[in-house]
Amino acid sequence: MPDGHIRYVAKNMRLDLRLIAEMIPEGARVLDIGCGDGSLMAHLVEVKRADARGIEIDMQAATDAVAQGLSVIHGDADNDLAFYPDGAFDYVVLSRTLQAVERPREVLRQMLRIGRYAILSFPNFGHWQVRWKLLSTGRMPDTEMWSRPWYETPNIHPCTILDFVALAEMDGYVIERWLAVDEKGLRAPWRRSVRLANLFGEQALFLLRRK
């Protein structure tokens, strides 16, 4: 099990982004995949003087980001990462998007090809509520996090925290840090156990690097 330190994280999106931002040092070159309207990027440019670029699949959000003067392209993780040169970035960020890409393993590989570090956040499908809904009703889980019916959800590749740790190990990535967030954003007894985090963590945040 990687030597990680779990912190408690509020569900508030701004706090979530601030946690990602905290991992990124001054002046870093950052690619934010799924950057939305660019709020993390704008923060990084302003506060960290980062050289931030973004990719966003939603046309309106991409336009909003460009209209703020940010270097954002209308594109997606599955098709656009291959065109960046090796080591183009210090950090490549993918927040709440891994579960929605077509080829998560390839996306992860590309992230760590073009960046020295990868920062990923994703909703944890191992959360107890998800398990309970499936066990008790026999139907696809319907929670606050997993709110869309199976036939129209964009989340085609959900995974659990344990699944993600296994993939990182299989592909030889080093987990530098990881955090999990419970549904109330409270400090919980699963602080030092990835198995407990996998049960009570609603979202996960990982910092990876190449070996």
Add this chain to the structure above:
Amino acid sequence: MSPLAPFPVVEHQRVVLEEGLTLDCGVTIRPLAVAFRTYGTLNEARSNAILVCHALTGDQYLAETQPVTGKPGWWSNLVGPGLPVDTDRFFVICANVLGGCMGSTGPREEMTDADGNGLGRPWGTDFPTVTIRDMVRAQKKLVDHLGITRLLAVIGGSMGGMQVLEWAATYPDAVLAAAPIACATHHSAQNIAFHEVGRAAIHSDPDWKGGRYWEDGRIPAQGLSVARMVAHITYLSEAALMRKFGRRLQGAKAVTFLEDVFQVESYLRYQGSTFVRRFDANSYLTITRAMDYFDLSQEHGSVPAAFAGTPTRFFVASFSSDWLFPTSESRALVRALNAAAARTSFVEVPTDKGHDAFLLDEPDFHRALGGFLRGAAREAGL
């Protein structure tokens, strides 16, 4: 020299540079005239200049009434006080391209010999072959003449976008921000094919007379008009044509099989007939050729090589229903810019208006371009 019928006499603002310009084909044109218009005020630091590059049949009358046609400037919805290209903040320059017919050196202007002496006849088809890069070099001479060493931005759509790319590739330190709109890094085989149909129409008009139509003051109106009609179809989309005209008839309710005219025909004929009153056929031949020759990767080895280490930031925009310069071409450009580690923004604007959309009111496009320019201005300390 007397103007060619049926153009009205218009004095265009221009600079005449005695040193001339050596073209890619090896010929030196001397002197070089560049007709241009400016809007807004150049600041003391000369750091707020934006160059706008016009498309194939555009001209320097960007944001004011066009003196020949009396119509509003072609980008007057985008360039002006308080507009995305804000002339209250920026000094906007637009030059008629080399080879054009609104006052810059081109087939319609007086031919000169190697020493720059006028020969008392227009260049006509003796005008040398020019490239997009030649056009850009001519603009660079104008910008130098105006005492501007670095442009805040270079903007343009279609062929104007090609010039933007050439500017950024040829003079990277002179371009802080570049906005190539609805364009590509090379002219596709399909686009060359459409151009060739237009040129063939001009060539086959008896009034073209091998390009020497200026001798008797006639113009190949029929051929040039057909060229415009074909080209105009490529600027629109099927959805836009259906929306505007459908299968409606001009002046009739039902098809009678007797001389019926569909509205779309009538529209195209109108487009063709007005075009010949403002554009020179030999200019059309020269400029379409320049577009056809355009291929950044051939010039620089590859597209990423053209922009390797560029300090310029880019804003690329395409329009979803544009089939002349489709989104796939813009996306290929964006990927090449990413490969060159250039700072790049890109949006595909959803619209059914086809290639023409870059000239029309597209709020998302205007908002994104305006924001991009404000960002560039912030970075330049304006």
